[in-house]
Amino acid sequence: MSTEAKLQELFSRSEELEALRGIGDGLAWDQEVMMPKKGGPLRARQISVLASLSHERLTDPALGELLQELSSDGELNEWDAASVRELKRQYDKGVRLPSDLVRELALTGSLAYEAWVEARQKSDFAAFAPHLEKMLQLKRRQAQCLRNGGTLYDALHDSYEPGMTSAQLDELFAVLRPRLSGLLGRIQESPNQPDRGLLQRPVAVDVQNDFGRSVLSAMGFDWQAGRLDVSPHPFCVGISPLDVRMTTRYSETQLGRAFFGMIHECGHGLYEQGLEAARFGQPVMSSVSLGVHESQSRLWENVIARSRAFWSHWLPKLAERAPNLSDVALDDWVHAVNLVEASYIRVEADEVTYGLHIILRYEIEKALVEGELEVEDLPEVWNDKMEEYLGIRPGNAAEGVLQDTHWSQGLVGYFPTYLLGNVYAAQLHAKAQQDLPDLEQQIATGRMRPLLDWLRQKIHRQGSLYRPVDLISRATGSAPDSKHLLDYLESKYAALYRL
Amino acid sequence: MSTEAKLQELFSRSEELEALRGIGDGLAWDQEVMMPKKGGPLRARQISVLASLSHERLTDPALGELLQELSSDGELNEWDAASVRELKRQYDKGVRLPSDLVRELALTGSLAYEAWVEARQKSDFAAFAPHLEKMLQLKRRQAQCLRNGGTLYDALHDSYEPGMTSAQLDELFAVLRPRLSGLLGRIQESPNQPDRGLLQRPVAVDVQNDFGRSVLSAMGFDWQAGRLDVSPHPFCVGISPLDVRMTTRYSETQLGRAFFGMIHECGHGLYEQGLEAARFGQPVMSSVSLGVHESQSRLWENVIARSRAFWSHWLPKLAERAPNLSDVALDDWVHAVNLVEASYIRVEADEVTYGLHIILRYEIEKALVEGELEVEDLPEVWNDKMEEYLGIRPGNAAEGVLQDTHWSQGLVGYFPTYLLGNVYAAQLHAKAQQDLPDLEQQIATGRMRPLLDWLRQKIHRQGSLYRPVDLISRATGSAPDSKHLLDYLESKYAALYRL
Numbered sequence: 002m003s004t005e006a007k008l009q010e011l012f013s014r015s016e017e018l019e020a021l022r023g024i025g026d027g028l029a030w031d032q033e034v035m036m037p038k039k040g041g042p043l044r045a046r047q048i049s050v051l052a053s054l055s056h057e058r059l060t061d062p063a064l065g066e067l068l069q070e071l072s073s074d075g076e077l078n079e080w081d082a083a084s085v086r087e088l089k090r091q092y093d094k095g096v097r098l099p100s101d102l103v104r105e106l107a108l109t110g111s112l113a114y115e116a117w118v119e120a121r122q123k124s125d126f127a128a129f130a131p132h133l134e135k136m137l138q139l140k141r142r143q144a145q146c147l148r149n150g151g152t153l154y155d156a157l158h159d160s161y162e163p164g165m166t167s168a169q170l171d172e173l174f175a176v177l178r179p180r181l182s183g184l185l186g187r188i189q190e191s192p193n194q195p196d197r198g199l200l201q202r203p204v205a206v207d208v209q210n211d212f213g214r215s216v217l218s219a220m221g222f223d224w225q226a227g228r229l230d231v232s233p234h235p236f237c238v239g240i241s242p243l244d245v246r247m248t249t250r251y252s253e254t255q256l257g258r259a260f261f262g263m264i265h266e267c268g269h270g271l272y273e274q275g276l277e278a279a280r281f282g283q284p285v286m287s288s289v290s291l292g293v294h295e296s297q298s299r300l301w302e303n304v305i306a307r308s309r310a311f312w313s314h315w316l317p318k319l320a321e322r323a324p325n326l327s328d329v330a331l332d333d334w335v336h337a338v339n340l341v342e343a344s345y346i347r348v349e350a351d352e353v354t355y356g357l358h359i360i361l362r363y364e365i366e367k368a369l370v371e372g373e374l375e376v377e378d379l380p381e382v383w384n385d386k387m388e389e390y391l392g393i394r395p396g397n398a399a400e401g402v403l404q405d406t407h408w409s410q411g412l413v414g415y416f417p418t419y420l421l422g423n424v425y426a427a428q429l430h431a432k433a434q435q436d437l438p439d440l441e442q443q444i445a446t447g448r449m450r451p452l453l454d455w456l457r458q459k460i461h462r463q464g465s466l467y468r469p470v471d472l473i474s475r476a477t478g479s480a481p482d483s484k485h486l487l488d489y490l491e492s493k494y495a496a497l498y499r500l
Numbered sequence: 501m502s503t504e505a506k507l508q509e510l511f512s513r514s515e516e517l518e519a520l521r522g523i524g525d526g527l528a529w530d531q532e533v534m535m536p537k538k539g540g541p542l543r544a545r546q547i548s549v550l551a552s553l554s555h556e557r558l559t560d561p562a563l564g565e566l567l568q569e570l571s572s573d574g575e576l577n578e579w580d581a582a583s584v585r586e587l588k589r590q591y592d593k594g595v596r597l598p599s600d601l602v603r604e605l606a607l608t609g610s611l612a613y614e615a616w617v618e619a620r621q622k623s624d625f626a627a628f629a630p631h632l633e634k635m636l637q638l639k640r641r642q643a644q645c646l647r648n649g650g651t652l653y654d655a656l657h658d659s660y661e662p663g664m665t666s667a668q669l670d671e672l673f674a675v676l677r678p679r680l681s682g683l684l685g686r687i688q689e690s691p692n693q694p695d696r697g698l699l700q701r702p703v704a705v706d707v708q709n710d711f712g713r714s715v716l717s718a719m720g721f722d723w724q725a726g727r728l729d730v731s732p733h734p735f736c737v738g739i740s741p742l743d744v745r746m747t748t749r750y751s752e753t754q755l756g757r758a759f760f761g762m763i764h765e766c767g768h769g770l771y772e773q774g775l776e777a778a779r780f781g782q783p784v785m786s787s788v789s790l791g792v793h794e795s796q797s798r799l800w801e802n803v804i805a806r807s808r809a810f811w812s813h814w815l816p817k818l819a820e821r822a823p824n825l826s827d828v829a830l831d832d833w834v835h836a837v838n839l840v841e842a843s844y845i846r847v848e849a850d851e852v853t854y855g856l857h858i859i860l861r862y863e864i865e866k867a868l869v870e871g872e873l874e875v876e877d878l879p880e881v882w883n884d885k886m887e888e889y890l891g892i893r894p895g896n897a898a899e900g901v902l903q904d905t906h907w908s909q910g911l912v913g914y915f916p917t918y919l920l921g922n923v924y925a926a927q928l929h930a931k932a933q934q935d936l937p938d939l940e941q942q943i944a945t946g947r948m949r950p951l952l953d954w955l956r957q958k959i960h961r962q963g964s965l966y967r968p969v970d971l972i973s974r975a976t977g978s979a980p981d982s983k984h985l986l987d988y989l990e991s992k993y994a995a996l997y998r999l
Contacts (some may be wrong), residue, residue: 006556024523024541028528033535039725040743043522047740050519053555226538239545239674244539281542 004076007067014064015088016282021055030246032111033232045111052107066456068092080285083466087284090163097146106139110411117409118233124399126380133408134376137369140413144370154367157414161291162421164468170417173424174360176483180274181356182390184491188341188353189500195336202309204323206251206259212322213249213263216315220301221453222267223274229263232405235348237266239273239288239392256418258349268298271453275461290469291415293460295347295422296429303352303423304430304489309335310445336497343391345400352423353490357390359388359420362405366413366473424474427486429459432477503575506566509906513563514587515781515815521555525649525737529745531610532731537898544610558594579784581973586783589662596645603702605638609910616908626878632907633875634651636868639912643869653866656913660790661902661920663967666866669916672923673859680855680985681889683993687840687852690997694835703822705750705758710731710746711821712762715814719800720952721766728762733845733905736765736797738772738787741780751881755822756837757848763805767797768953774960789968790914792959794921802851802922803929804951804990808834842890844899852989855922856889861904861915869912923971926985928958931976 002010026050036044058064068089071077077085111134120129141153148156155166214229227245237247247266251259272288280286286293300487305311312335320327326334341351346357365382368374374382383402388394407415433455434440443451459476466472473481494500501509515871527547535543557563570576576584580669612631619628640652647655653666713728726744746765750758764870771787779785787793804810811834837892839878840850864881867873873881882901887893894900906914932954933939942950958975965971972980993999 016545017549020546024527024546024550027546028526029524031526031530035727037723037743039722040740043740043742043777046515046781047519047523047526050516051523076662132707145675155549223538224536225535228534228536241539241542243542278542 004071007071008077008081011067011071011084011088012283013059014058014067015084016053018058019282019287021051021058022239023074023244024367025051025055027240030238030240030248033234033236034248036232036244039110041115045115047338049104049108053100053104056095056098056100056103057344058091060098061166062450063403064088065092065096067284080280080283080466083464087287090339091284094147094160094393098143099146101174102139102142102146106411109136109139109428110409113411114406115407116410117403121399121403122396124403126398126403129409130379131374131402132263133379136408136411138413141370141372152371154370154414157370158417159414161412161415161418161470163290164470164493165292165421170363173481173483174356174363174417174420177420178360178390180487180491181353183345184356184494185353187500188498189343190496193497193499194283195340195497197337197340199326199329199334199337200257200340202256202323203252204256204326206253207258208322209251209256210426212319213260215318216306216334217263217267218259219447220264220267220271220449221272226274227270229266233496235266237263237269237273237463239270239276242269242274242276242278245270245273247449261302261306261338265298265302265476268301269294271301271456272297272461275457276464277335277462280464285466286464287463287465289463291418292421292425293469293472295419296425296473297422297460299352299422300426300430300456304426305444305449306351307335307338308441309413309446312338313445314399314447323435328365333480339494339497341494341498343393345387345393346404348404352433353494354391356420356423361386361390362416363420366408366416370413421481423483424483424486427489428477428481429456430477430489501857502645503570503573506573507576507580510566510570510583510587511561511782513566514558514583514783517554517557518786520550520557520783522553522739522743524550526739529739529747531613532733532735533729533745533747533775536792540610540614542723544607544614545683547610548603548607552603555594555597555599555602559597561792563587564591564595570932575672579782579965581962582963583782583784583836586786586964587831590783591836593659595981597642598645601641601645604707605642607902607909608635608638609908612908612910616902616905618896620902621749623896623902624898627904628902628908629875629878632648632878635910636875636912637909639910640869640871651869651870654912656869657916658913660914660917662789663793663969664916664920669862671971672980673855673862673916673919675982676855676919676986677889677974679990680852682989684840684842684852684890686998686999687844687993690999692996692998693714694839694996695832696836696839697755698828698833698836699839700753701755701824702752703755707821708755708758710752711818711839712759714817715759715805716762716766718946719766719770719948721769726769726774728765734761734765736768736772738769739774741773741775741777743903744769744772758838760801760805764797764801768793768799770800770955771796771960773936775802775963776961779963784965785963788962788971789918790917791924792968792971794918795924795972796955796959798851798953799925799929804943804948805926806834806837806851807940807943811837812944813946817968838993838996839992840997842892844892844894845903847903851889851893851922852993860885862919865907865912865915920980923980923982923985926988927972927976927978927980928955929988930984970977 024066025048028044028051032044068085071085072089084234087256113136115130115134120126120247126281144153144156150165158165158167225405227247229247229249231250232248233250235249237245239245247270249259249262249266272294276286276288309331313331316329316331320329339351341353343348347355350358364386365374380398380402384394433452437451437455438451460472463472470481524547527543527550531543542630567584570584612635615631617629619625620759639656643652651664656666657666667785725742726746728748729748730745730749732749734748736744746769748765771793774819775785775787812830814830815830815833819828838850838957840852841851843849849857860974863885864873878898879901883893886900931953936950936954939951960973962971966974969980
């Protein structure tokens with residue numbers, strides 16, 4: 002078989018795998034956004050069957066042979082070589098996992114998710130604990146299958162941020178934690194606090210929705226290739242680059258929650274829409290890591306949409322639709338949307354405390370996986386750490402350990418990628434400012450496409466051509482480093498709070 | 501392997517097939533109701549991959565052996581024997597179809613559907629013709645693979661109404677066509693015509709939606725196991741008995757279109773919800789045929805929801821919500837919702853002319869499949885038959901040959917089941933009136949659950965235990981016969997139009 006024919010065979014198989022992944026993401030979206038209440042158990046069976054089929058196709062020995070042959074084929078161009086590398090990485094992981102484990106993970110995840118929804122509503126950790134216990138057993142089994150010299154936790158984290166170890170995370174977080182805590186302390190002591198009431202002024206849900214959509218359009222989101230709906234826990238899935246679905250949630254007196262949530266998910270959505278449709282289905286044309294994905298959402302949500310330049314254009318437009326905001330001064334508004342405070346809920350945390358929420362989860366899930374922490378002790382440990390890092394103690398499980406959906410769905414080792422996203426976002430933005438000298442001016446006049454085009458070129462269109470760390474290094478000219486995030490935060494908040 | 505172990509293996513395989521079917525139905529629903537505009541081509545690939553996987557699983561030789569062994573196993577109870585028979589029927593059909601044909605049918609169907617949507621909007625038959633031509637080639641190839649002594653058309657029709665041949669259809673339709681035409685002629689000549697303006701009085705979409713949902717609730721639809729949305733072409737899918745999705749479409753000045761559409765789809769939905777969830781995934785626990793399915797929708801839509809008894813309860817409730825209907829007399833309203841007229845669009849046709857629309861489609865698709873009619877001649881032949889049977893000639897393709905989605909999706913041989921549904925519905929209702937002597941009184945007081953319970957017991961819970969004709973015979977005490985439909989129509993319309 003010629004190299005060309007082998008590649009065609011490879012792409013035909015990867016298109017099939019990609020189609021199954023897209024179907025699975027569509028089912029997950031449907032489950033959160035559309036599915037009637039009683040549909041859960043039979044949906045769980047569907048998801049489990051699909052996961053099992055995908056696993057079977059991924060681990061087909063014929064695919065293994067093909068990948069083996071192509072791996073040592075010197076004729077491949079860099080795109081095709083990256084496709085072979087990416088699919089081989091998944092194949093190598095896949096063959097280490099027995100089919101029954103894959104099926105059980107999917108089934109348990111679907112049922113545990115339903116249990117988590119109910120447990121969170123009732124703030125009843127005990128109702129969720131057996132599901133979490135079961136899930137952790139499965140995840141440890143999975144980690145034992147996947148581990149490759151490193152720790153159990155590394156084996157799980159590697160699926161989300163390929164190549165990044167917990168030793169590296171420890172190092173990054175060791176720099177971040179004290180400086181974030183220090184910054185938080187200085188902010189809390191500042192006499193210059195924003196008026197938090199500004200963001201609590203009631204704005205009708207329709208207006209929030211309409212205004213949010215107009216901003217997303219200006220960012221470049223293609224509504225013919227995507228949609229926005231409502232779900233309790235906002236998220237974004239790319240069923241394909243031409244079918245990207247985001248969700249948000251509304252409350253009349255919490256404009257910021259819906260608005261910044263929309264911008265955040267749209268950052269993810271623009272990455273998915275930015276994958277090259279013509280090459281889609283080839284292993285190289287997929288997002289490279291969750292950390293890089295999160296860098297896109299965080300860059301738009303925090304660095305852009307919480308900037309003075311951004312609101313100098315958009316605040317008057319918002320006030321046109323919401324007249325009870327027309328008396329708000331720009332600087333007061335910008336300070337208010339950058340309110341920093343110790344709070345319970347990660348997804349509503351500001352960008353200074355956010356990292357502390359992540360470091361807490363990272364430490365806890367690592368201990369759970371490594372068997373250093375029991376599920377029953379979890380609420381206590383969670384609350385103790387909240388007190389230590391943020392100085393506050395949750396009053397119940399819903400605002401504590403039950404707030405996130407991740408563990409219920411088996412997403413263990415996932416949380417650190419959120420903080421990596423912040424690190425990468427600040428670094429990308431610093432470089433974008435160099436490459437686009439009038440970036441701030443563009444944002445201040447509502448023109449966001451030049452930044453999108455820069456991201457398209459530097460990140461989105463690259464797919465998985467390079468490993469995450471290499472991608473960031475190529476895009477910015479230097480290896481990932483938390484100093485960009487800390488510089489950005491310290492200088493921004495020194496100005497806002499006049500520190 | 502023991503019989504018990506073989507059955508477990510069979511059910512495990514059928515659960516998997518059922519899960520894939522449910523996923524496919526969910527994708528189809530999503531494509532019509534939720535998917536963004538550009539998503540089509542990559543969605544087509546997903547649907548094609550899924551169809552191909554399902555086909556592969558269905559035709560696994562190990563399943564064939566298992567079915568062979570179980571077919572000759574005398575220990576099975578009647579439910580399990582029916583499961584074996586049903587899956588064996590599908591398997592036998594499946595192994596006759598080559599994988600590439602299955603994949604191509606799915607892919608062509610998805611693309612042709614998109615083309616049909618656009619062609620219908622523009623009323624441009626020429627734009628759709630190449631897609632239909634391609635589809636018919638594939639369907640003929642499919643029929644050649646499946647045919648088992650009968651005609652090509654029989655081979656296709658058998659997938660929708662197992663065991664029913666075109667010879668039987670010809671016989672049923674030969675009785676129906678002249679008597680329906682005769683009844684239509686007498687109705688058209690009657691001086692007692694209803695006031696068609698009553699149903700054109702504007703009713704807000706919200707009110708239509710709200711009122712419709714309240715009727716659906718009274719019929720027994722479980723909203724925790726289903727939902728209702730909007731799509732251009734109303735339909736219903738059972739993703740599982742606990743996740744049943746219906747659609748309708750609204751227009752302020754066409755209350756009847758949305759309302760009777762909702763009742764119709766709910767008839768289908770109640771059948772799907774009525775399958776036994778605990779046994780779901782076993783081959784026996786699925787709806788038995790499209791004709792029987794349609795009997796459920798037609799019974800509710802026409803026999804119940806167009807009856808005087810029904811409106812004696814519901815008209816005052818509608819008028820409460822839509823005050824501009826409060827001056828309408830019950831008899832005038834009942835006559836108006838039973839307006840009979842020659843019209844172009846099948847889904848909006850009354851129950852007298854409906855059969856003529858079907859007979860036209862049946863004759864045309866049979867001729868297309870048997871190679872007696874070319875695609876290019878289709879619009880002309882369609883219009884000629886419309887003139888012959890209904891006395892009217894469509895002015896354009898959108899109100900003629902392009903009105904239905906079926907052929908675009910490869911649903912050829914499907915149309916006759918609609919008329920079979922009417923035949924079965926009238927026969928079931930006649931029997932229900934015997935078994936539930938106060939049925940009319942119940943309907944007149946808004947109590948529809950006794951009828952649902954009767955249908956649950958006689959039809960829904962039986963799944964595919966018996967073949968369609970046997971199921972109807974057992975439920976009603978006699979073989980399917982068009983005389984019940986003709987008696988019902990002739991007596992009802994003689995009264996309404998004072999013939």
